[in-house]
Amino acid sequence: MSSLPCPHCGGASPLASWLDRADAKLAPAASLRAQCPRCDAETHLALRSGEAAVGSLSPAPAMFRPERRAQIAGLEVRERFDHIAIALETRRWR
Numbered sequence: 001m002s003s004l005p006c007p008h009c010g011g012a013s014p015l016a017s018w019l020d021r022a023d024a025k026l027a028p029a030a031s032l033r034a035q036c037p038r039c040d041a042e043t044h045l046a047l048r049s050g051e052a053a054v055g056s057l058s059p060a061p062a063m064f065r066p067e068r069r070a071q072i073a074g075l076e077v078r079e080r081f082d083h084i085a086i087a088l089e090t091r092r093w094r
């Protein structure tokens with residue numbers, strides 16, 4: 001199951017729902033700004049092929065602090081300088 005729990009409300013949402021609420025433009029520390037599909041809390045996502053984490057950014061220097069992680073089968077991620085291209089099963093985000 002490709003779901004990721006929210007560090008704020010604890011509710012798990014499918015990664016595709018998180019990505020629908022994320023900005024594909026890269027935020028500091030190669031993360032993406034996103035909102036929890038359930039509680040609207042602002043979070044950051046970090047994605048690697050096969051793996052996703054939700055967490056927050058530390059103050060300067062900006063570092064991504066993962067709070068929850070999940071193995072996501074079929075997740076493909078490519079960094080494109082200023083944004084990220086994501087493929088998950090049949091869907092794509094960029």
Ligand SMILES: [Zn+2]
Nearest residue numbers: 006009036039
């Ligand atoms: Zn939440």
